[in-house]
Amino acid sequence: SQTIHQWPATLVQPVGSPLSLECTVEGTSNPNLYWYRQAAGRGLQLLFYSVGIGQISSEVPQNLSASRPQDRQFILSSKKLLLSDSGFYLCAWIRGRGTEAFFGQGTRLTVV
Amino acid sequence: TQLLEQSPQFLSIQEGENLTVYCNSSSVFSSLQWYRQEPGEGPVLLVTVVTGGEVKKLKRLTFQFGDARKDSSLHITAAQPGDTGLYLCAGAPYSGAGSYQLTFGKGTKLSVIP
Numbered sequence: 111s112q113t114i115h116q117w118p119a120t121l122v123q124p125v126g127s128p129l130s131l132e133c134t135v136e137g138t139s140n141p142n143l144y145w146y147r148q149a150a151g152r153g154l155q156l157l158f159y160s161v162g163i164g165q166i167s168s169e170v171p172q173n174l175s176a177s178r179p180q181d182r183q184f185i186l187s188s189k190k191l192l193l194s195d196s197g198f199y200l201c202a203w204i205r206g207r208g209t210e211a212f213f214g215q216g217t218r219l220t221v222v
Numbered sequence: 223t224q225l226l227e228q229s230p231q232f233l234s235i236q237e238g239e240n241l242t243v244y245c246n247s248s249s250v251f252s253s254l255q256w257y258r259q260e261p262g263e264g265p266v267l268l269v270t271v272v273t274g275g276e277v278k279k280l281k282r283l284t285f286q287f288g289d290a291r292k293d294s295s296l297h298i299t300a301a302q303p304g305d306t307g308l309y310l311c312a313g314a315p316y317s318g319a320g321s322y323q324l325t326f327g328k329g330t331k332l333s334v335i336p
Contacts (some may be wrong), residue, residue: 116264134251142322153328154265154310161322200264209314211256211324213264 112137116214123221129174129188131217132196133201136182143184144211145176154200160184182205196221225249226313228327236335238300243330245311246293252316254294255324259308285288301334308332 115132123129135141144163146154156169158176173192177185181193184201201214227246235241245254254274255266260280269278271287278285282305284297298305308331312324 144323146326154326156323159322173243202264202321209253211257211265211312212267212269216262216264218262 112141112203112212114201114203114212114214116217119215120218121220123219125193125221126190129186129191129195129219131186131199131201131219133184133186133214134182135184135203138203139215140181141203142205143178144204145184145186146200146202148198148200148216158186169217171193193221194195197217226281226311226325226327228309228311228330231328232331232333234333234335235301237302240297241296241301241323241332242295243309243332244293244295247313247325248292249325250291250312250316251313251325252291253314254291255312255314256285256294256296257310257312259310259329265308265310270322278315298332301332303334303336306332 113136144159145157147157148154159167160178163178163181173195174188196219198216199219202211205213223322233241240295253270255270256268258268259265269280269285271278274291275289276287282299286295292330294311298300308329310329
């Protein structure tokens with residue numbers, strides 16, 4: 111079965127510091143991978159998605175970037191965090207073309 | 223842009239009551255999923271409905287996909303405190319540039335009071 115690992119679970123970072131969140135998937139190859147941000151336990155905002163190594167699509171212009179260095183690895187980064195980057199970040203694997211999504215445990219990021 | 227509107231946004235009920243939450247759109251989806259999320263965790267898939275008019279049951283939860291594939295409902299019978307959480311619906315588009323994405327609703331936050 112497929113599993114998705116995301117870490118760390120919580121992170122407190124000062125304004126202006128860099129960020130690196132990592133997500134890895136097991137049990138599948140060539141997965142479609144996604145980064146979402148969720149504010150205050152509400153809806154999911156799609157940030158980036160990737161359909162293959164080195165292929166990144168950005169949905170929202172912002173202070174963040176994403177990379178796909180390996181088939182089953184997806185990284186969310188920032189060079190300088192802003193207060194507005196605080197939130198709950200979720201990595202997801204979506205089976206096929208836009209069908210069911212399987213999520214990591216999430217990372218609660220607080221920028222102080 | 224495809225949008226999914228969920229209602230109500232918040233729902234607080236007593237244990238044992240029944241409830242229905244709705245997910246509506248003006249767009250047609252190839253399938254629609256329901257997820258449940260607990261605080262501090264990622265959403266977990268409950269069900270996928272694919273055929274217009276389809277009804278699926280998961281214990282006390284009943285899911286229905288609208289005939290026109292634009293809307294869905296989730297009905298919970300005899301709610302229990304363990305049903306508390308954020309319920310999200312998500313729609314999968316047909317083929318096209320956006321076909322790698324899911325459209326998520328903003329969720330219904332359910333609290334079941336013992």
